[in-house]
Amino acid sequence: MKPFFYKRRFIFIPLGIITCLAVISFAVMQLWNALLPDILHVTTITYWQALGIFILCKILFGFGKGGPKGGGAPWMRGRMAERFKNMSPEDREKFRAQWEDRMCGWKDRGSRFNRHWDDFKNAPVNDEKKAEE
Structure with a gap:
């Protein structure tokens, strides 16, 4: 067959x-x-x-691979995870406050904009960058 x-x-x-x-x-x-x-x-x-x-x-x-899970481009999530991993807690809180000021109330409008900042702390870093090191 x-x-x-x-x-x-x-x-x-x-x-x-x-x-x-x-x-x-x-x-x-x-x-x-x-x-x-x-x-x-x-x-x-x-x-x-x-x-x-x-x-x-x-x-x-684009050719429709489906929407990213959790919002945002996958390459961007890896970048953000790496940045948050290297930030001190004070820098992380300062960034969070600046970002919330920029959102102008959008964080309450849906799950896409209502991200938890601690998710970036525990997110895996890009595999390509690990292979280069």
């Missing part, structure tokens, strides 16, 4: 990708043409324009 699958996957995988692109482009075109001409007074688009818009959005906004 495995040789059959391995021989056919070179046909099915590209066909699956093309099918997904076709369906998503059709959905983008239909949504655009159903909503935006009435709301924003723009012209309708063709299928190929919808495909171009979809590809452009993927290039600009």
Whole structure:
């Protein structure tokens, strides 16, 4: 059974990708043409324009690995963890106070902004930096 699958996957995988692109482009075109001409007074688009818009959005906004857990980019969390690890308790408290002043009341608006500062103290440092040392 495995040789059959391995021989056919070179046909099915590209066909699956093309099918997904076709369906998503059709959905983008239909949504655009159903909503935006009435709301924003723009012209309708063709299928190929919808495909171009979809590809452009993927290039600009990423290819959707899912949202980061706990908010913030993973590379940024590693950096923050390293900085907090090297800070003294006084520096850490000073940074926390400055950051809360900058947030202007946003910390109470949702879990994304309501981070615990001690989480950075115990977070692991980037593995790439450990390998370099």
